[in-house]
Amino acid sequence: MMLRVEIDSYSYSEKTILENLHFKLQAGEHLSVLGESGCGKSTLLHLIYGLLQLEKGAIFYNEKKLLGPANSLIPGEPFMKLVAQEFNIMPFTTVAENLGSHLSRLDEATDEKRIDQLLEAVEMEDFKNVLVKNLSGGQKQRVALAKALANEPKILLLDEPFSNIDVFRKNKLQRKIYSYLKEKNIGCITATHDSNEALAFSDQILMLKNGREEMMGTPEYIYKNVATEYQAGFFGEANLLPQSLESKEVSGGKTIVFPHQLSISTEKTNFEIIIKNSFFKGSHYLIEADFNGETVFFTNLLPIKKGEVHCLKISDNA
Numbered sequence: 001m002m003l004r005v006e007i008d009s010y011s012y013s014e015k016t017i018l019e020n021l022h023f024k025l026q027a028g029e030h031l032s033v034l035g036e037s038g039c040g041k042s043t044l045l046h047l048i049y050g051l052l053q054l055e056k057g058a059i060f061y062n063e064k065k066l067l068g069p070a071n072s073l074i075p076g077e078p079f080m081k082l083v084a085q086e087f088n089i090m091p092f093t094t095v096a097e098n099l100g101s102h103l104s105r106l107d108e109a110t111d112e113k114r115i116d117q118l119l120e121a122v123e124m125e126d127f128k129n130v131l132v133k134n135l136s137g138g139q140k141q142r143v144a145l146a147k148a149l150a151n152e153p154k155i156l157l158l159d160e161p162f163s164n165i166d167v168f169r170k171n172k173l174q175r176k177i178y179s180y181l182k183e184k185n186i187g188c189i190t191a192t193h194d195s196n197e198a199l200a201f202s203d204q205i206l207m208l209k210n211g212r213e214e215m216m217g218t219p220e221y222i223y224k225n226v227a228t229e230y231q232a233g234f235f236g237e238a239n240l241l242p243q244s245l246e247s248k249e250v251s252g253g254k255t256i257v258f259p260h261q262l263s264i265s266t267e268k269t270n271f272e273i274i275i276k277n278s279f280f281k282g283s284h285y286l287i288e289a290d291f292n293g294e295t296v297f298f299t300n301l302l303p304i305k306k307g308e309v310h311c312l313k314i315s316d317n318a
C-alpha cells in the first residue's frame with residue numbers, strides 16, 4: 001500500500017468543496033479524477049500534495065500521516081511532484097537549465113544524459129537551449145512535465161497535464177509519459193475532464209460531481225455502468241432513452257445508450273426516427289435524428305438523407 005486518502009470534508013470558506021472521498025493508490029498505479037470544471041479536482045490534488053491543510057480527514061503515505069502545510073516548513077512532500085495548471089518553471093533560464101536545477105549536480109555527464117532523456121520523453125530535444133520565456137504554452141507544459149519527472153518521484157500529481165498540447169502530439173505524448181510512469185513504477189493521479197485520456201491510460205477512474213464521488217472503478221466498469229446524463233456527458237453524445245425500447249417490459253425508467261450501440265434495423269421496430277443531420281467523423285458518420293420530438297444520435301458508415309424515416313435497434317455489445 002502506498003497512498004491512502006481519507007477526506008471527510010474540505011472547504012475554503014462556508015461552502016463544502018469536497019466531501020466523503022476515500023480511496024487508495026498503490027505503487028505504480030494510475031488514477032484519473034474525472035469531473036467537470038469547478039467540481040474540486042485541483043483542490044483534491046492540492047490537499048494530497050500538502051498545499052492546503054486538511055482538518056476533517058487525513059492523508060497517509062505508507063501508513064504515515066502527512067502533516068500538511070500548517071505543520072511543515074516547506075509545503076509539499078519530497079516523494080511527490082505536482083504539475084499544476086500554472087507551471088512552476090523559471091522564465092529567464094533555458095529548458096536544459098530548468099531541468100538541471102532539479103538534478104543532483106554531482107556528476108555533470110550523468111546529469112547531461114538525464115536531461116537528454118527527459119527532453120526526449122516530452123519531445124523537446126530541439127529546445128534544449130531555448131529560454132523558457134520564448135516557448136509556447138504547450139511547450140512550457142511539456143517542460144513542466146519533464147521537470148516533475150527529473151527526480152523520479154514516487155507519486156506524480158498531474159492537473160490537466162495535456163490541456164495546452166495540440167492533437168498532433170497529444171496521443172503520442174500521453175502514451176510515452178504514461179508508459180514511462182509504469183516502467184518506473186511511479187504512481188500517478190491525473191485530474192482531467194477528458195474521458196478518452198481517463199479510459200485509455202488509467203487503472204482506476206474516480207468520477208466526481210460537486211466534490212463527491214459519483215462513480216469509482218476500472219475504466220471498463222465506469223464505461224459499462226454509466227446510468228445518468230451527468231455520467232454519460234463525459235463520453236460524447238449519449239442518448240437517454242426509455243427503458244421500454246430495450247426490453248419488452250413496460251417501465252417508466254430511462255437508460256443510457258451510446259451512439260455506436262444503435263443501428264438501422266431492416267425490420268420494423270417501435271423505435272422509429274426521422275433523420276435530421278449527418279456529421280462526418282472520419283471513420284463513420286454521426287447521425288442526428290428525431291424520435292418523438294427528442295434528439296437521438298447513432299453512428300452509421302454512410303451519411304443518410306435528411307427527412308428519411310428509419311427504424312433503429314439497440315445492440316447488446318456495449
Ligand SMILES: Nc1ncnc2c1ncn2[C@@H]1O[C@H](COP(=O)(O)OP(=O)(O)OP(=O)(O)O)[C@@H](O)[C@H]1O
Nearest residue numbers: 012013017035036037038039040041042043044191
Ligand atoms: N483558493 C480558493 N478559495 C476559495 N474557493 C476556491 C479556491 N480555489 C478554488 N475554489 C473553489 O472551489 C471549487 C473547486 O475548484 P477546483 O479548482 O478544485 O475545481 P476543478 O475541478 O479543478 O476545476 P477546473 O477543471 O476548472 O480547474 C470551485 O467552486 C472554486 O471556485
